Amino acid sequence: MEHGQESWASSAAVRASMQANKSRDTAPELALRRAVHALGLRYRVAARPLPGVRRTADLVFTKAKVAVFLDGCFWHGCAEHHTVAIRNGQYWADKVARNKARDADTDQRLRDAGWEPLRVWEHEDVRAAAERVREAVRSHAGRPSTSPP
Numbered sequence: 001m002e003h004g005q006e007s008w009a010s011s012a013a014v015r016a017s018m019q020a021n022k023s024r025d026t027a028p029e030l031a032l033r034r035a036v037h038a039l040g041l042r043y044r045v046a047a048r049p050l051p052g053v054r055r056t057a058d059l060v061f062t063k064a065k066v067a068v069f070l071d072g073c074f075w076h077g078c079a080e081h082h083t084v085a086i087r088n089g090q091y092w093a094d095k096v097a098r099n100k101a102r103d104a105d106t107d108q109r110l111r112d113a114g115w116e117p118l119r120v121w122e123h124e125d126v127r128a129a130a131e132r133v134r135e136a137v138r139s140h141a142g143r144p145s146t147s148p149p
Helices: 012-020 027-038 089-112 126-141
Strands: 044-047 057-061 066-071 116-121
Touching: 027 057, 027 066, 027 126, 057 126, 066 089, 066 126, 089 116, 116 126
Parallel strands: 066 116
Antiparallel strands: 044 057, 057 066
């Protein structure tokens, strides 16, 4: 934190906890990668499918043009498991709303560029999610490549 800047965190403990959150190689992400790899699929990890767009997918299948995002229930507002923050509730509600809007924008940008975005929730059964990934890669692999206008 720069000198003289206030922290957005409600306490030093919350700030430390937030800083410890990993942006990649989380347990659900590693489990999905192992399951997808076990199905014989190969992919790029934490890559940006669209040049010039700062959006990173967790798994990228370049030839098939499939981008997989493993979304956390809290961060992306899962209807089934999202919990409402007690402290700084409005801040977190706004943050999740921005994340959801960015996710929708990312999905649309990918579709417009001929990609297939695939979203997997962290709570999903990893084998079933891996099968969904395999199906998306198989069905999208044969499509003709399209380029944006």
